[in-house]
Amino acid sequence: MSSQPLLLYGVPFSQPVRAVMWLMLFKDTPFEMVLINPGSKGDNGSRNPAYLAKNPAGTIPMIEDPASGYVLAEAHAILAYLCNRHGWHDVYPENPEHRGRVDWYLNYHHRNVRDASVGLVAPKIRKDLNIPQATQDAARATLTNALKALDTGWLERSRFLAGDALTIADFAAYAEIGQLRPGFTNVYDFEPFPNVQRWLNDMQGVKAHDEVHVVLAELGDISVEPPEMETIKNANKRALGTLKASLAALAT
Numbered sequence: 426m427s428s429q430p431l432l433l434y435g436v437p438f439s440q441p442v443r444a445v446m447w448l449m450l451f452k453d454t455p456f457e458m459v460l461i462n463p464g465s466k467g468d469n470g471s472r473n474p475a476y477l478a479k480n481p482a483g484t485i486p487m488i489e490d491p492a493s494g495y496v497l498a499e500a501h502a503i504l505a506y507l508c509n510r511h512g513w514h515d516v517y518p519e520n521p522e523h524r525g526r527v528d529w530y531l532n533y534h535h536r537n538v539r540d541a542s543v544g545l546v547a548p549k550i551r552k553d554l555n556i557p558q559a560t561q562d563a564a565r566a567t568l569t570n571a572l573k574a575l576d577t578g579w580l581e582r583s584r585f586l587a588g589d590a591l592t593i594a595d596f597a598a599y600a601e602i603g604q605l606r607p608g609f610t611n612v613y614d615f616e617p618f619p620n621v622q623r624w625l626n627d628m629q630g631v632k633a634h635d636e637v638h639v640v641l642a643e644l645g646d647i648s649v650e651p652p653e654m655e656t657i658k659n660a661n662k663r664a665l666g667t668l669k670a671s672l673a674a675l676a677t
């Protein structure tokens with residue numbers, strides 16, 4: 426295993442990037458953030474040929490081990506890899522049945538909970554994407570069905586998504602669902618989902634929650650007015666400042 430810190434390509438505004446950042450900070454594991462603008466073809470963009478050569482899908486997050494050149498994309502693959510590499514079995518259990526439940530959620534997430542961003546957040550922050558209203562409406566309906574499933578299934582049965590202990594399924598899910606809360610973007614009413622609300626509150630108490638979510642605390646409520654570009658830029662700047670301080674503290 427290399428002693429050089431892993432590179433994490435992305436920005437704190439990205440939900441799947443936050444899930445990876447959170448696991449690393451939760452585990453006090455240093456990394457270096459390489460800023461990549463999602464969707465841009467510019468020098469630091471995820472659609473730039475140099476980036477595409479490493480990750481043909483052109484998405485963030487991606488990690489790279491500078492010592493070996495090993496590259497990996499897809500947030501959930503990265504979360505699982507980091508746990509396997511470091512032996513973090515508390516958050517990615519070795520027991521096949523328990524691990525199966527974590528993987529169950531991680532696979533379910535993509536065409537269900539992930540729609541939170543497509544339907545509620547991206548339309549306000551990424552005007553350039555011109556997401557059609559019908560797509561937004563369908564995404565909101567998908568999210569609501571997913572939250573119902575979480576509320577009456579997973580989170581009715583246990584404190585966290587895959588049992589009574591925190592796992593990487595919770596980091597992945599909160600990166601999407603948590604961003605919608607009052608205190609952050611405030612674009613969804615969780616009142617019908619008491620178990621989800623309880624879980625959101627529990628997740629807020631998990632180590633490194635606040636450092637990872639500076640970007641959303643700074644962005645604030647976007648339920649009425651979409652944020653100004655300046656607000657978005659400042660939120661990113663503050664988030665990166667906090668991350669730098671957290672990483673510097675880990676290095677000492």
Ligand SMILES: N[C@@H](CCC(=O)N[C@@H](CS)C(=O)NCC(=O)O)C(=O)O
Pocket residue numbers: 438439440441463464465471472483484485486498499500501
């Ligand atoms: N399934 C991927 C999704 C990653 C993703 O959609 N990332 C967005 C930013 S949140 C992105 O890179 N978009 C840029 C693009 O698709 O061009 C994962 O979980 O890593």
